[in-house]
Amino acid sequence: MASPAHDPGPALDQDGVRLTVDDAIATVTLTNPAKRNAQSPALWRALTEAGRLLPGSVRVVVLRAEGKSFSAGLDRQAFTPEGFDGEPSFIDLARGGDAELDATIAEYQEAFTWWRRSDLVSVAAVQGHAIGAGFQLALACDLRVVADDVQFAMRETGLGLVPDLTGTHPLVSLVGYARALEICATGRFVTAEEAVSTGLANLAVPAEQLDPAVRDLVSAVLAAPRDAVVETKALLLSAGNRDYEAQRTAERAAQGRRLRDLAGLGE
Numbered sequence: 001m002a003s004p005a006h007d008p009g010p011a012l013d014q015d016g017v018r019l020t021v022d023d024a025i026a027t028v029t030l031t032n033p034a035k036r037n038a039q040s041p042a043l044w045r046a047l048t049e050a051g052r053l054l055p056g057s058v059r060v061v062v063l064r065a066e067g068k069s070f071s072a073g074l075d076r077q078a079f080t081p082e083g084f085d086g087e088p089s090f091i092d093l094a095r096g097g098d099a100e101l102d103a104t105i106a107e108y109q110e111a112f113t114w115w116r117r118s119d120l121v122s123v124a125a126v127q128g129h130a131i132g133a134g135f136q137l138a139l140a141c142d143l144r145v146v147a148d149d150v151q152f153a154m155r156e157t158g159l160g161l162v163p164d165l166t167g168t169h170p171l172v173s174l175v176g177y178a179r180a181l182e183i184c185a186t187g188r189f190v191t192a193e194e195a196v197s198t199g200l201a202n203l204a205v206p207a208e209q210l211d212p213a214v215r216d217l218v219s220a221v222l223a224a225p226r227d228a229v230v231e232t233k234a235l236l237l238s239a240g241n242r243d244y245e246a247q248r249t250a251e252r253a254a255q256g257r258r259l260r261d262l263a264g265l266g267e
Helices: 041-053 090-095 098-116 133-140 168-175 177-186 192-198 207-222 226-239 244-262
Strands: 012-014 017-022 025-030 060-065 121-126 129-131 143-147 151-153 203-205
Touching: 012 041, 017 041, 025 041, 041 098, 060 207, 090 098, 098 133, 121 133, 121 207, 129 133, 133 151, 133 168, 143 192, 143 207, 168 177, 192 203, 203 207, 226 244
Parallel strands: 025 060, 060 121, 121 143, 129 151, 143 203
Antiparallel strands: 012 017, 017 025
């Protein structure tokens, strides 16, 4: 009898984040359901490290979370004078200089930026609450599949803060300025139905169908040639920063590269 295949185990498993890799698919899982996957600087550093550890074989990254909630947002311990063990409290950060504060927030943001790399397609599987930093983490991904019990909310404004974990750009791009402002200023919940109708989510399914729906979407993405997907994603990501004629030029250049590659004439 053949011996079972070797399971290398997770590539990363720390601070509420687990990364597993299966050839072209990587899965990043939030693993602290007891605290509704509340976020902290340690979790953000683990997310950043997960992005750095991805091997070149990975084409799709799935972001998911254990438990009933995707992420309830920032751990409220951040607002206490003590903060997190081994971390400067937010109060301490506020007392520091502008350059130090800017550098610290930039470091936090790194956990939210790599999901849009042009060589990857990232898919968030979102159930239950996705609040504040949880909402922004889902927005960091290219695509979102949600359970019908999902509740998005941006609560930073109600706390006297602003959404600063890269969520404002994709939110406005998806739903427009007026709706984005209303969602952030009121802190209200966005349900699955509204998420799909406004473009926040690609698909909503019953909670028990969330994982199968994500698998189907991932399979469909992987069915297309990798280079074509990479070129197309790069074109779409840059479309908002170009005028019509510049985008036409970019399309021609990208298609030229694809045709040369298909003909075996690539560099």
